[in-house]
Amino acid sequence: MSVRLRLDKPWQPLSADAAARLPGQLGVYQIADAKGSVLFIGQAGARSPFGLRSELQREFAERGAGCQFRVEVNQQYRSRWFELLMVHQADHGTLPPDNAKNPPPNLGRLSPS
Secondary structure, eight states: OOOOOSOOOOOEEOOHHHHHTSOSOOEEEEEEOTTOOEEEEEEEOTTOTTHHHHHHHHHHHHHOTTOEEEEEEOTTHHHHHHHHHHHHHHHHSSOOHHHHTSOOTTOOOOOOO
16 A cells, blocks of 8 residues: 655635635645645644535635635645645655645654655
């Protein structure tokens, strides 16, 4: 069994309609610019009233058109969020720009292959 560390689902345009169609489930998500450069890795956890749907609706309200997103439904959203941040840092040498503004404390290191 191979373990996928990277979130590799296809990008979707971030819009109010796309966000409204998302499930009200827990999980993680990535926001990217039009070229596919990851700007933010987020989580939809216990404090998100309608899970991924409400988080992506908020992201669209704040960012507007022109961004893309992808999601992963995951009950272990916090651990997966840390994992995605560590993989991004290992791949790019830094956190995504919007995560770097307020980095999570005690983020570990991964050496993915």
